[in-house]
Amino acid sequence: GEDVEQSLFLSVREGDSSVINCTYTDSSSTYLYWYKQEPGAGLQLLTYIFSNMDMKQDKRLTVLLNKKDKHLSLRIADTQTGDSAIYFCAESINDYKLSFGAGTTVTVRA
């Protein structure tokens, strides 16, 4: 079955690192994604990782994948107020379907 789980809330101080965790169930997923949803807006692709990779870094973002434990994380370095949003983890189920987690609401406090 398909089930992506992530914690619902994260509060972080401005300038600190944020780490958002996600677990997924489908070991055949080829790609895993992080989407960002800002207030009142649709989702926007933030980054993705291919399933044969352990890590991907893109500026302030670091994605870590532990395929054995089916665990995915997103680290945001030097978190800014503009990073306040809902972050969704998603896995590819087949050619057309993404399975999304419930989303982690990240609140950045001064």
Next chain:
Amino acid sequence: NAGVTQTPKFQVLKTGQSMTLQCAQDMNHEYMSWYRQDPGMGLRLIHYSVGAGITDQGEVPNGYNVSRSTTEDFPLRLLSAAPSQTSVYFCASSSLPPTGLNTEAFFGQGTRLTVV
């Protein structure tokens, strides 16, 4: 640069009413889909389309119909609204399957629907 446009942004319906949520994209994308977003749950796929004239069901298709007569438009119809359909609805489009390498699904801003 419109991208994916959804209308309306907000809608209140009475139980049993029908309505159509509109979705249009101007990027000539083949793939379009409809999701619903409910509190504490991820986005769930309602219906999707891989091109004009072709549609298929997602996870939660009951109570919804779609059609794809043009590449640009992918309307979602609620046949007889029920309170369980109170949700935020998102339309998305992509040029290739949304699960592919380096493929981004572009989302509309959402339609917040309340059924009373």
